[in-house]
Amino acid sequence: MLSYFSFPTRIVFGPGAIGALGGVVQEFTIRRPLVVTDRGVAQAGLLDRVVAGLEASGAVCAVFDGVDPNPTEENVAAGISRYREHGCDGIVAVGGGSPLDAGKAIRLKTTHDRPLAEYDDFKDGARWVRPDLPPMIAIPTTAGTGSEVGRSAVIVLKETDRKTVIFSPYLMPTVAVCDPELTRRLPKGLTAATGADALTHNIEAYLATGYHPLCDGIALHGTALASRYLPRAVASGEDDLEARTQMMMAAIMGATAFQKGLGATHSLAHPLSSVAGLHHGLANAILLPHVLRFNAEVAADRLRDLAAAMAIDVSGRSPQEAAADAIHAIQSLFRGIGIPVRLSEAGVTAAIIPALVAKAMQDGCHLSNPRPCSAKDFQSLYEAAL
Numbered sequence: 432m433l434s435y436f437s438f439p440t441r442i443v444f445g446p447g448a449i450g451a452l453g454g455v456v457q458e459f460t461i462r463r464p465l466v467v468t469d470r471g472v473a474q475a476g477l478l479d480r481v482v483a484g485l486e487a488s489g490a491v492c493a494v495f496d497g498v499d500p501n502p503t504e505e506n507v508a509a510g511i512s513r514y515r516e517h518g519c520d521g522i523v524a525v526g527g528g529s530p531l532d533a534g535k536a537i538r539l540k541t542t543h544d545r546p547l548a549e550y551d552d553f554k555d556g557a558r559w560v561r562p563d564l565p566p567m568i569a570i571p572t573t574a575g576t577g578s579e580v581g582r583s584a585v586i587v588l589k590e591t592d593r594k595t596v597i598f599s600p601y602l603m604p605t606v607a608v609c610d611p612e613l614t615r616r617l618p619k620g621l622t623a624a625t626g627a628d629a630l631t632h633n634i635e636a637y638l639a640t641g642y643h644p645l646c647d648g649i650a651l652h653g654t655a656l657a658s659r660y661l662p663r664a665v666a667s668g669e670d671d672l673e674a675r676t677q678m679m680m681a682a683i684m685g686a687t688a689f690q691k692g693l694g695a696t697h698s699l700a701h702p703l704s705s706v707a708g709l710h711h712g713l714a715n716a717i718l719l720p721h722v723l724r725f726n727a728e729v730a731a732d733r734l735r736d737l738a739a740a741m742a743i744d745v746s747g748r749s750p751q752e753a754a755a756d757a758i759h760a761i762q763s764l765f766r767g768i769g770i771p772v773r774l775s776e777a778g779v780t781a782a783i784i785p786a787l788v789a790k791a792m793q794d795g796c797h798l799s800n801p802r803p804c805s806a807k808d809f810q811s812l813y814e815a816a817l
């Protein structure tokens with residue numbers, strides 16, 4: 432069977448990378464960018480820094496700062512109106528996963544007329560996506576989703592009534608400008624939750640079914656970086672630029688690795704955001720140990736590799752024992768950075784589990800989980816995490 436590999440876009444990486452932004456937009460002849468972001472990024476002063484950098488290079492910016500924490504179809508429609516009013520010729524998306532994903536969907540809609548629901552990955556929507564898209568620069572301000580190097584946008588759509596994955600290799604940003612300085616002031620809780628997402632991406636990608644040794648290598652090293660530096664990034668806040676830098680790389684690696692696929696944790700987490708309003712990274716972190724226990728029956732060897740990547744001594748341990756060690760270490764790491772252990776601590780009640788299960792089954796991520804999942808399995812996993 433043939434395999435198709437496509438690797439990330441150009442990445443400008445490192446403290447001070449934002450200084451290269453002007454040159455990047457000039458190279459791609461973006462003269463009238465739409466800057467897509469959210470109010471938190473604007474209030475943190477990061478939007479002003481980006482706009483100043485763009486204007487210094489001669490660009491005339493329009494700003495759309497109305498992206499919701501879970502971006503919606505309405506956000507995309509408002510962004511596209513702004514793009515057209517201003518006669519824009521490219522997108523600069525700044526923020527966590529939400530503004531970056533909204534930026535990708537706005538970019539898609541500049542040249543594609545179908546309703547967003549028709550691009551749903553679950554319905555093979557990638558076949559409708561063409562390469563004729565304006566240039567897009569992605570500037571992450573968290574170290575988590577890795578959307579800056581990813582090929583998908585996750586948007587809440589009315590028609591599907593769920594977080595819907597819109598996927599195509601053409602959606603990958605033209606350039607990712609990744610400056611860990613921009614993450615320094617992220618509060619502890621958000622550093623923990625977004626970092627947990629990055630760790631989960633690396634772990635789920637490594638366990639995902641399918642043949643992708645390139646992604647496997649990246650996922651193991653991304654797991655090593657995230658497990659080592661996430662506690663430091665949370666504990667020392669803005670002082671530890673090395674930890675922030677390594678976490679930004681772990682996030683890029685996680686999103687690169689999940690070109691291979693993700694797993695049941697993400698399918699279970701997506702409805703927790705759209706139905707119960709949980710932060711995506713937090714939902715992943717609570718569910719991951721339960722899903723790994725479920726997967727250990729069929730993926731102990733791979734969990735053993737992950738244990739070794741996390742610097743756990745696996746010599747003399749059977750695959751099952753090493754898998755248990757890995758799960759225990761992940762749980763301890765999450766506890767240590769202040770992630771709640773149970774869904775009920777985050778306000779989830781048993782009454783909504785049937786609605787969550789129905790939506791999780793429709794989410795495509797679990798299709799690459801190493802152990803096939805039934806609705807009954809999902810019900811048990813939510814109950815175990817409650």
Ligand SMILES: [Fe+2]
Pocket residue numbers: 576628632697711715
């Ligand atoms: Fe994620």
